[in-house]
Amino acid sequence: MPYPKSSTVDWDNSDYRFASPYPHxxxxxxxxxxxxxKEGSVLGKVTATGEYVLSCRTKENGDLVTDGSEKxxxxxxxxxxxxxxxxxxxVYLTGHFLTTFLKLGRGHTFPSVKDALRANNIFYGFPVT
Known part of the structure; x- marks a missing residue:
C-alpha cells in the first residue's frame, strides 16, 4: 500500500465534495x-478478510450486518x-465532505454513521443554499 497522501484543499465552496478546507x-x-x-461511497472493513465493502447497517433480508463492515x-x-x-x-482516509457527495449503504443514515466516521476523522456537512 502506498504511503497516504495528505493535502489541504484549496477550498472553493463550489467543490461538490468538500464542506470545508479541512485537510484530507x-x-x-x-x-x-x-x-x-460510485465515488463518495462510504466503505467499511470486513474483519475476517480485511477487505472493504459498501458499509451497510442491514442486509437485504433486514438482518443486521455484523461482519465489521457496518462500521x-x-x-x-x-x-x-x-x-x-x-x-x-x-480512498479518502480523512476529510470534511458534503452530504450530497457521500453515498451511504442500506440501513445507514447520517446520524447512524456519525460516530464511526468521526473516530476516523471523517466529517460531513450539509450544503448551504
Whole structure:
C-alpha cells in the first residue's frame, strides 16, 4: 500500500465534495469483488478478510450486518468497478465532505454513521443554499 497522501484543499465552496478546507488524506484499500461503487461511497472493513465493502447497517433480508463492515471508515475517491475481481481503489482516509457527495449503504443514515466516521476523522456537512 502506498504511503497516504495528505493535502489541504484549496477550498472553493463550489467543490461538490468538500464542506470545508479541512485537510484530507488519501490512501489505497482492498475492495472485495462483486461491487460497482460510485465515488463518495462510504466503505467499511470486513474483519475476517480485511477487505472493504459498501458499509451497510442491514442486509437485504433486514438482518443486521455484523461482519465489521457496518462500521464505516473510509470514503471512495473515484468510481470503482470491482464486479469481476478485487480492486485496490484510492480512498479518502480523512476529510470534511458534503452530504450530497457521500453515498451511504442500506440501513445507514447520517446520524447512524456519525460516530464511526468521526473516530476516523471523517466529517460531513450539509450544503448551504
Amino acid at each position: 488524506m488519501e490512501g489505497v484499500v482492498p475492495l472485495s469483488a462483486g461491487q460497482n461503487l 464505516p471508515s473510509v470514503v471512495l475517491l473515484r468510481d470503482c468497478d470491482a464486479t469481476d475481481g478485487d480492486k485496490q481503489p484510492a
